[in-house]
Amino acid sequence: MSIPEGLVFQPAGGLLAQLDLLRIELAGPIAHLRLNRPAKRNAISDTLITQLHTAFVNLPEDIRVAILTGEGEHFCAGLDLSELVERDVREGVLHSRMWHAAFDQIQFGRVPVIAVLHGAVVGGGLELASSCHVRVAEHSAYFGLPEGQRGLFVGGGGSVRVPRLMGVARMTDMMLTGRVYDRDEGVHAGLAQYAVADGAGFAKALELARRIASNAPMSNFAVMHALPRIADQSQDQGLFTESLMAAVAESTPDAKDRLRAFLEGRSNKVVKS
């Protein structure tokens, strides 16, 4: 599927338009979701986490890729600390599980998600970013896990997802010492895959979104859903899962069309961009 040039983003309608802490716009197969609490540095309140879950569950059928950005000077300041009221243990677990449900819907939802990071990407903001599939970091981005200083622990999946990006040792250091990584250190450590200039993140994300949306949906599904699970399996189980997923993907009509197109010289070659 080739994506036409000159796509114009239009506000989403229906349920998505009612989510007041997100601004959601659609252009062809691409959705742009913007965290929209700039006065609070896009801190994630209970309402915002619920709205993120609702938004990703309810992306329109024809959307094939999503871009997540933050309004204002920062991507996301993490958990809304003003809501950290006295919770008993049970409520604390349920609160964390609410974050897990939302971020699982991002990582294991219908479409790949590209996050554009700028300014603070801290605490729950880094947990949110790490649930996305591709991260583009502008020069202003910086990464921190201030939970240690706040008397907290990560609760939005950070202990599972962040070490898979940067390793347990680096995350341990960040949490114990309050170390903040600047953009380049973050990219080097694996927290983002692309480094761009300030203000250039959305254009880069759009370029990547076009490529992702033009892949076979089954291949994107396999990358999103099978790849991270295989990485968690033993070698023996992983290899078997891989064989099953490969056979499913290559048996789709889409795969057969694409292979025929290449063999008949109607498809692009692999080139270094």
Ligand code: 1HE
């Ligand atoms: C907030 C939050 C927040 C800002 N909860 N209200 N996260 C943190 O520990 C990060 C805390 N925030 C900061 O360190 C700074 O705000 C920033 C570096 C992100 C931005 O600084 P700056 O100078 O641009 O903004 P500001 O003046 O600090 O904040 C502007 C307003 O946003 C202000 O409110 P106002 O009513 O006085 O204008 C701040 O109180 C408010 N604000 N961040 C609530 N986080 C599932 S577990 C996850 C656990 C965590 O995420 S812990 C890490 C929490």
